[in-house]
Amino acid sequence: xxxxxxxxxxxxxxxxxxxxxxFGPIGQAVARRLGGRPDADEVQAEVEQVNERVTTEVEDLxxxxxxxxxxxxxxxxxxxxxxEPDQISKGA
Numbered sequence: 001x002x003x004x005x006x007x008x009x010x011x012x013x014x015x016x017x018x019x020x021x022x023f024g025p026i027g028q029a030v031a032r033r034l035g036g037r038p039d040a041d042e043v044q045a046e047v048e049q050v051n052e053r054v055t056t057e058v059e060d061l062x063x064x065x066x067x068x069x070x071x072x073x074x075x076x077x078x079x080x081x082x083x084e085p086d087q088i089s090k091g092a
Contacts, residue, residue, distance in 0.1 A: 021027055032039070 032042075
């Protein structure tokens, strides 16, 4: 069994931990989440993050599309040239 001073120490330690959680960053995040309305600065920061991500992805897609267009042009030139495709001779 735990002695009365041990119980008091355990109670104080648990209380200090609970207070630290409630008033620390975790408690503040929970309070904001339960509050319903996010802070305007947080919303603006999130919108900017999403905008940057979309811009980056669009630029990547433009680069990929340009590469695909170049490959398509090359394939069209090969097909327009016609004739027999180059083949390796049997003796090689």
